[in-house]
Ligand SMILES: NC(=O)C1=CN([C@@H]2O[C@H](COP(=O)(O)OP(=O)(O)OC[C@H]3O[C@@H](n4cnc5c(N)ncnc54)[C@H](O)[C@@H]3O)[C@@H](O)[C@H]2O)C=CC1
């Protein structure tokens with residue numbers, strides 16, 4: 501149901517306007533938000549332009565001095581209150597997100613939305629632990645402080661909308677910055693709910709602004725705005741190039757978390773059932789996970805047995821409505837994404853690949869979980885990020901070959917190694933080019949650790965102190981032991 505400025509999704513009222521300077525602001529035009537589950541219209545969302553971008557940055561700029569001067573303990577208290585609000589509305593956020601992007605409700609309930617709250621709690625607590633380091637040089641004190649940088653523009657994708665947005669919003673606010681958040685146009689709703697939650701938690705007007713619209717319109721206006729002091733972007737490589745070009749004009753510092761084509765290396769000495777579990781896990785969120793290990797690299801001697809067990813496990817996956825607790829794989833996010841995924845698969849099949857599992861569309865926006873064999877290292881399907889439930893399988897004869905194949909793309913976001921040999925694990929992980937490497941596990945990580953990608957998978961790292969390195973202007977104040985009136 502939708503009226504002019506509010507839509508109701510699964511019983512939850514969501515404001516479809518921007519949130520700028522503590523007020524709801526409409527745009528002259530709207531765009532239609534559609535659910536990938538069944539094509540239902542979820543709402544008419546404000547389609548922001550350069551004017552709303554300018555208003556949001558102006559609001560963030562005006563609110564900056566007050567928020568930057570707010571004591572750390574008070575900033576942390578408010579961020580914990582935001583986390584409380586997320587937890588209170590967890591069920592609402594979970595169902596709205598599922599209707600909006602089609603990811604599993606059970607994942608939103610049990611993993612994703614708790615992580616959203618944790619993002620706020622973690623950075624609130626980390627802020628309070630962040631030291632002011634002092635160094636002494638011939639009696640001169642070098643005092644290093646973490647100064648807030650100014651208004652930050654945060655641009656996020658649709659595959660894990662609120663989780664990836666708050667991974668940026670929380671440290672940016674903790675650092676004392678103000679924020680303009682632009683969520684993806686395919687999943688705009690939970691960002692609007694976050695604005696409500698933040699206001700209820702007592703975040704002052706203008707400290708968090710949320711604008712809606714298309715990347716090429718309002719997104720571009722935000723990233724080229726001269727008053728913006730940080731841009732953090734998660735999304736695709738082509739968009740990152742455009743944003744980096746906009747940022748270059750103003751020399752705005754940039755953090756980029758981009759795509760991947762990560763490998764899962766399965767050695768013959770691995771626990772094969774565990775390795776198969778790890779491989780099947782890559783279909784989570786219908787494969788729309790930047791970290792997904794979509795290239796299965798399996799040692800020749802166990803490849804047939806691995807494939808047999810994989811096919812058996814994959815054939816038992818339940819595909820269907822993501823609101824159903826029994827569902828393992830929901831729809832992909834948008835008809836354009838479905839076309840893109842199927843295009844990759846059909847071109848690979850035409851080039852000689854074999855679909856051991858899937859390889860076709862199903863009804864609606866559902867794509868059969870797919871495993872392709874007979875693929876060459878330099879083929880499109882092995883080199884390009886598909887961002888769908890599509891895995892490839894290649895074999896290797898030696899550890900050397902495994903590492904060469906694993907590192908043989910232009911990406912470097914993540915890698916997973918399945919092995920029963922600790923020494924091999926140490927040897928191989930040391931040689932992999934990736935921001936995160938998992939051994940006999942996947943996806944679990946500590947927010948104190950750095951997160952980001954090498955090569956075309958990104959620029960910079962966020963997480964723990966690395967987030968504050970990015971969102972702060974670090975300052976070194978050197979004070980001499982002389983010149984003060986009270987000094988003898
Ligand atoms: N490394 C990481 O942590 C993650 C990376 N991703 C990557 O994101 C991609 C999927 O997300 P998509 O939404 O399709 O990416 P996308 O790059 O098309 O869009 C991401 C965001 O950028 C905005 N945007 C588009 N053009 C823009 C412009 N010219 N200026 C400013 N903003 C603009 C969009 O509106 C959206 O909010 C995949 O490639 C995936 O690997 C996704 C999740 C996590």
Ligand SMILES: O=C(O)/C=C/C=C(\O)C(=O)O
Pocket residue numbers: 659660664667788789790791943945951
């Ligand atoms: O921050 C994390 O640990 C996970 C990030 C997840 C994604 O980037 C994703 O779902 O694509």
